Amino acid sequence: MTSVFYVAGAVALVSTLLVITRASAVHALLYLIVSLLSIAIIFYQVGAPFVAALEVIMYAGALMVIFVFVLMMLNLGPRALAQEHAWLRPRMWIGPGLLAAILAAEVIYTLATAERAETAAALVAPKQVGQSLFGAYVIGAELASLLLLAGLVGALHLARAAEMGEA
Amino acid sequence: MVPTDVALALAGLLFMLGVVGVLARRNVIFILMSIEVMLNAAGLAFVVAGARWHQADGQVMFLFILAMAAAEVSVGLALVLRLYREWSTLDADVPSSMRG
Numbered sequence: 001m002t003s004v005f006y007v008a009g010a011v012a013l014v015s016t017l018l019v020i021t022r023a024s025a026v027h028a029l030l031y032l033i034v035s036l037l038s039i040a041i042i043f044y045q046v047g048a049p050f051v052a053a054l055e056v057i058m059y060a061g062a063l064m065v066i067f068v069f070v071l072m073m074l075n076l077g078p079r080a081l082a083q084e085h086a087w088l089r090p091r092m093w094i095g096p097g098l099l100a101a102i103l104a105a106e107v108i109y110t111l112a113t114a115e116r117a118e119t120a121a122a123l124v125a126p127k128q129v130g131q132s133l134f135g136a137y138v139i140g141a142e143l144a145s146l147l148l149l150a151g152l153v154g155a156l157h158l159a160r161a162a163e164m165g166e167a
Numbered sequence: 168m169v170p171t172d173v174a175l176a177l178a179g180l181l182f183m184l185g186v187v188g189v190l191a192r193r194n195v196i197f198i199l200m201s202i203e204v205m206l207n208a209a210g211l212a213f214v215v216a217g218a219r220w221h222q223a224d225g226q227v228m229f230l231f232i233l234a235m236a237a238a239e240v241s242v243g244l245a246l247v248l249r250l251y252r253e254w255s256t257l258d259a260d261v262p263s264s265m266r267g
């Protein structure tokens with residue numbers, strides 16, 4: 001199971017290196033998603049399944065959707081169609097697909113061999129996290145909700161100001 | 168067991184890659200993505216350290232980092248939209264001519 005960690009770490013490093021060297025933002029996003037997924041596997045391996053699930057749902061899911069959404073909004077123009085063709089060439093899926101296939105193989109391997117017993121000693125259960133979050137860290141949780149509200153209002157204000165500036 | 172020192176070294180390397188991305192790229196979208204990489208690396212260090220001492224604190228800190236990243240991305244991408252509408256570019260150096 002340590003080898004699973006090493007492979008996931010290597011995939012994370014390679015995909016992150018590819019993120020910062022790609023010319024196209026969409027290609028970089030694909031590699032960034034692979035990088036986040038590999039870090040989720042590392043979280044699972046160190047015995048933090050709750051955080052691993054959150055990494056997939058929040059980072060690789062929600063945040064990356066926002067990125068894709070903004071990227072697509074930025075490219076409304078006559079060149080958009082040609083750009084779509086350039087982005088969706090089958091060849092560019094090989095790299096992210098290969099790295100994601102390695103991660104999928106790791107997940108299948110982990111599930112099949114059921115080596116959870118070995119990590120059970122190091123496992124920090126979601127229950128423990130929840131008790132800590134709403135016990136000792138309850139002020140932090142409230143402040144985080146306040147921060148998210150401030151982010152929501154700030155993003156709304158900036159986007160609306162841009163619309164008014166155009167009108 | 169996952170070796171803690173190797174995992175922390177991995178977090179450090181990922182953070183370095185994020186720093187290089189912020190310094191080397193001039194596209195705002197890439198800068199935001201590199202910031203995500205750095206936040207993620209910090210979260211990895213927190214979770215690994217928390218697992219090392221069998222404490223939940225590391226994961227709680229990761230939740231806070233997650234909330235902060237969400238707020239940061241929403242405001243940052245709103246700023247990107249604004250930048251693109253004002254200057255029709257994603258170059259981070261262009262707004263340096265801005266005054267006031």
